[in-house]
Amino acid sequence: FTHFKPLVHEYYDWNHLITPDQRFEMCKGINELIAKGNVWTNSPKYQTNVNIFGLPTEQWTNLKMSFIWSCFAFMKKERQIKNIQSWSYRTNVNDAEDRDTLWHHHNHNPETTTVSGVFYLHLPIAEENDLETAGTELAPNGIERESYYAHWRTGNWMIFPGKVWHRPGILHIEEDRFVVAADMEF
Secondary structure (H helix, E strand, O other), X not given: OOOOOXXXXXXXXXXXXXXXXXXXXXXXXXXXXXHOOOEOOOOOOOEEOOOHHHOOOHHHHHHHHHHHHHHHHHHOOOOOOOEEEXXXXXXXXXXXXXXXXXXXXXXXXXXXXXXXXXXXXXXXXXXXXXXXXXXXXXXXXXXXXXXXXXXXXXXXXXXXXXXXXXXXXXXXXXXXXXXXXXXXXX
């Protein structure tokens, strides 16, 4: 008898629209925001406090539109959008925090439902040996229960219900990993 564990996430591949060069430019832009101090002080280190979908370049517009489409595909229908928020997160093994403190969910408003996403922007080549745990750890039934890893897929949105507890995957090296995260409330 094998225990079946239902997955709560889906991947949407945007490598055909968002090129490696554009992803590199986004990483540079994230580094510039961090260097200017545009980070939250009550969140994980190097999480930007700017709605990056609002930045005025083609790659950020493409990323926003890919997120919206991915959310509608995940829900299997179009919904009236109440709000979209986005931010980025840069981390490496030297900046890693106690992973147990990083569990969180995004469904905080009881009057709305949230769909969340993580765009896997850049993973150091040396980390590609462990794509299984480098992505996002999800705990669909709460952090006291069993969790699983959504594998890293560069250039993909990983979409999931905002009420699901999650935290960043595991890092092993000093080079920076970059993700973009977003929420759609409807």
